[in-house]
Amino acid sequence: MIKHQIVGYSNSGKTTVAAKLIRMLTKTGYSCATIKHHGDRTPLSKEPAGKDTAKHRQAGACGTLAASDSEMVLTLQHNRAFSLNDFINFYNVLSLDVLLIEGYKKEKYPKTILLRTENDLPLLKKAVNIKCVLCRDKSLVDLVSDNFTFPVFYMEDMEDYLKWFLKRVEKGDYDE
Numbered sequence: 001m002i003k004h005q006i007v008g009y010s011n012s013g014k015t016t017v018a019a020k021l022i023r024m025l026t027k028t029g030y031s032c033a034t035i036k037h038h039g040d041r042t043p044l045s046k047e048p049a050g051k052d053t054a055k056h057r058q059a060g061a062c063g064t065l066a067a068s069d070s071e072m073v074l075t076l077q078h079n080r081a082f083s084l085n086d087f088i089n090f091y092n093v094l095s096l097d098v099l100l101i102e103g104y105k106k107e108k109y110p111k112t113i114l115l116r117t118e119n120d121l122p123l124l125k126k127a128v129n130i131k132c133v134l135c136r137d138k139s140l141v142d143l144v145s146d147n148f149t150f151p152v153f154y155m156e157d158m159e160d161y162l163k164w165f166l167k168r169v170e171k172g173d174y175d176e
Contacts, residue, residue, distance in 0.1 A: 005101040008114030024162050030097040035087045037103025
């Protein structure tokens with residue numbers, strides 16, 4: 001399973017890029033799943049009162065899994081922080097081709113960095129295993145290209161990035 005991160009600061013376009021990658025990958029026959037970092041301190045979801053899984057949680061279960069023949073919804077709370085590897089391990093049991101990870105800037109997996117403005121440039125020094133950069137500001141493309149060796153794409157030319165990504169997946173050109 002190929003693991004690839006999409007990272008950038010808030011409102012940089014991570015979800016938009018992830019959605020475009022997912023559409024392209026599934027259209028070409030690859031199975032793709034995602035992990036999204038939820039940086040807010042607000043709860044991810046509230047189960048409707050009176051539902052079976054809510055009753056299980058109220059009774060003290062730390063996790064509930066509701067399942068049908070082709071779908072499942074897992075809710076889990078733990079007394080310690082989950083790591084990205086904890087979440088990846090959930091997907092390891094499936095036969096996936098690509099796992100896209102939105103966020104988790106400090107992790108080690110191959111990543112695409114999204115830059116909005118020059119103010120985001122310090123992310124290029126903080127992040128590891130950068131495979132390419134997507135710039136929202138066209139003037140950043142040359143600036144980043146002149147100072148780094150990885151491919152740099154302009155977000156308005158998304159097709160170029162998608163072709164680059166697909167070629168890497170097809171070749172299995174992925175190191176972790």
